[in-house]
Amino acid sequence: MYLSNIIYIMIFTGFFGGIVNYYSDANRTAEDKTKKLRRWGECVILGIAATIIVPLFLKLADSQLLYLLKMMFLVVVKMILKGRMIIKSTKC
Numbered sequence: 001m002y003l004s005n006i007i008y009i010m011i012f013t014g015f016f017g018g019i020v021n022y023y024s025d026a027n028r029t030a031e032d033k034t035k036k037l038r039r040w041g042e043c044v045i046l047g048i049a050a051t052i053i054v055p056l057f058l059k060l061a062d063s064q065l066l067y068l069l070k071m072m073f074l075v076v077v078k079m080i081l082k083g084r085m086i087i088k089s090t091k092c
């Protein structure tokens with residue numbers, strides 16, 4: 001159940017971050033503000049890929065966030081991890 005929760009969080013935040021990135025001003029061309037640089041599917045895939053990088057980065061940095069997620073009473077730690085994934089996934 002621990003790994004499946006992390007996978008669900010990563011997919012949700014990656015999808016959400018990709019959609020946010022699609023509608024952001026950074027996805028518009030400089031000449032024509034109505035044209036998009038990337039399609040929404042590309043932004044979603046890049047958002048999910050960015051969220052996959054977060055646990056790898058935390059492992060390399062020896063962060064204790066993934067270890068603390070095993071404790072059920074620390075819901076705040078899950079919110080911090082979700083926030084990091086959303087921030088990372090919006091930087092497409």
